[in-house]
Amino acid sequence: MDLHIGLLGCGTVGAGVVSLVRRRAGKVADMTGSRPVVKSILVRDVSKDRGVVFEHERLTQEPRDVLEDEDIQVVVETIGGIEPAKTYILQALSRGKHVVTANKDLIALHGPEILRVAAENHASVLFEAAVGGAIPLVGPLKENLTANEVTDLKGIINGTTNFILSEMTTRHIDFEEALDMAQSLGYAEADSSSDVDGLDAARKLVILSSIAFHTQVHLSDVKVVGIRHITATDVRYADELGYVIKLLAVGRDHGGELTLSVRPTLIPKVHPLAHVSDAYNALYVRGDAAGDLMFFGRGAGRMPTASAVVGDVISLVRNLKLGYVVSSPNGTMSYKPVVEREDERYKYYFRLIAHDQPGVFAAIAQFFGEANASMETVLQKRVHGGCAEIVIVTHEIPSASARQMQLQLQDILHIHSVECVMPVESAAE
Ligand SMILES: NC(=O)c1ccc[n+]([C@@H]2O[C@H](COP(=O)([O-])OP(=O)(O)OC[C@H]3O[C@@H](n4cnc5c(N)ncnc54)[C@H](OP(=O)(O)O)[C@@H]3O)[C@@H](O)[C@H]2O)c1
Structure with a gap:
């Protein structure tokens, strides 16, 4: 039996999803009895070359071809940004469709509303790809580490700034030159402010902290400093002193009070995070039972991100076969104030x-x-x-x-x- 998927957006990530779903369809069918098939794909321009050959998939500019199609059980959102992605996701959920999204901006800002609408409609929302690209972070924090009190999250969760700082370190160049390189190689967008000013990392920290610390944190809770003011001089002194500079996202639970920050930090060269270079991401997690764990891998890119999206799709297919939905990442949430601890x-x-x-x-x-x-x-x-x-x-x-x-x-x-x-x-x- 086919399980029909509707895809919203077919850019870098969406095109990867189309080819990976095709590649894994037979295996999923063998495992679950349901073969995932992308049925319709919403885009702005149906004539654009997307680097993928479409077979039975139908491209459309009409949202209702995805959102109102009764055959489509799972909607995968890869448009990005807040609108119209939010409206489309809420419409899909209110029709009882399950949703997989790679959209960190939307989940960081409107996650609670989306999860509430999903729960009201007995639908699932999965968003592994929203943080860390291919690296499994949401799943381990939500499922595998659930026996732990997680006290610390610490990581490099923005590939663009990590690429820029790595180039500044190895080539001894200034921020502007490294940013130009990142843009010409496709690691940074024309408007790079969300990355270089630390907002992208802050949004990911909001998602990770809400799950790891079983509470709801907001973007305004994160103390954010970007990397624009870091100069080649600072990078050189850091090197001379035995450090590298990284944009570090840190979330801590101090016995019920949280601190959350994203800021450039000197990391000793002997520290494992110092070796996370280029566009790679890494996250340290400390749990009271598990101890210290480090997750490392490609934080972005077509196939790495598609890996996380299609992984969520396959989880959904399995869950549907077993007859249950995943409507909330946290279950009951506690309230934990986010503070600025003067004594840290x-x-x-x-x-x-x-x-x-x-x-x-x-x-x-x-x-x-x-x-x-x-x-x-x-x-x-x-x-x-x-x-x-x-x-x-x-x-x-x-x-x-x-x-x-x-x-x-x-x-x-x-x-x-x-x-x-x-x-x-x-x-x-
Ligand atoms: N790129 C990565 O490495 C990466 C990594 C992790 C997470 N993500 C997340 O994945 C999502 C997608 O990123 P991306 O890099 O794949 O973006 P992208 O390359 O810009 O693709 C966006 C797609 O959405 C379509 N689209 C945009 N606005 C639309 C609208 N109003 N109606 C219909 N279709 C619309 C575009 O259609 P047209 O092609 O016709 O213009 C395009 O196919 C974002 O949330 C991003 O944060 C991306």
Whole structure:
């Protein structure tokens, strides 16, 4: 028996879904007795070349050919963005169709509403591809690790920024040049702001944290700093000090209170996350029973993302055969406030430009001493124009102190500018 799928969108991911469904149809039929078949595909332009040869699949510009077709049991959404994807998904669910989506923006912003409508209509919504491309993250957090209290999520979950920072590290180039390369190679979109300003990673962190910590977090809960201000100079100093700079997403459950952040962070070269390069993604998960786990793989791309989408489709086919639906990732959710913990301790990297005069270093050392921030490493380089560049890595200090020091340093007589302040990850916890 055929199980009909309606596909919304047939771009990078959608075209991969068409070919992978075809490739696996026979195997799924052998396993479940149902052969998945893509019946109709909604696009904007039916004449466009999509790098895939269509056989029995029908391309259409009419949404109701997918949403109102009684034969279609599963709708796969690969349009992206909020509208019209949200309206189409809600329409499909309200007709009792099951939905698979790769849309992180939509799930991060409207996940609770979509899951509620799904539950009201006894339909399933699966979204493994929304975070981490091919890497199984949603499934393990939702199912395999459910016996754990997950306390920590820490990872590199945006491939574009990781590619840019990797290029800056290996080629010693500035941010703008690395961004141009990412765009010309198709790793970054023409409008790259969502990636480079950290929003894409923040949305993924919202999805992962809501599942891992059994609560509902919002995008505004995440403290986000992007990578635009990172310079080749910072990357070079980080390298000299034994670190690499990564855009790190961190979610922590401190006994019922959460902290969530996405920000550039110095990672020791010996740390496994330091070796996650190019467009790869990785996520560390700490569970009270499982201990530390690391998930690693391709976070984007046609076939890696199709792998996660079609994996969800096959789960649905299996579930339908068994007669159950998956309507909520979390079951009953608890309320956990998201806070900014002033006492969270990190080492910090400070890069300052100071007037190259006698007594400057003594003044800076006195300032750090009075702030109770002992220095682990100090580099001082002469730069032009009568100014010297000073890089300091502190021992662990509360994040509130680092913020306050950053502000107060501007007022020290001999300091010309505070160029960059970043947290530094420990080698091992
Ligand atoms: N690309 C990746 O590596 C990747 C990785 C993980 C997750 N995702 C997610 O997967 C989703 C799809 O991404 P993508 O890269 O495949 O996007 P894409 O290449 O831009 O494809 C979007 C598709 O949607 C169709 N579309 C757009 N607006 C439409 C509308 N109003 N009505 C009908 N069809 C419409 C387009 O039709 P036309 O072709 O006719 O213009 C196109 O086929 C997004 O949510 C994205 O965040 C992507």
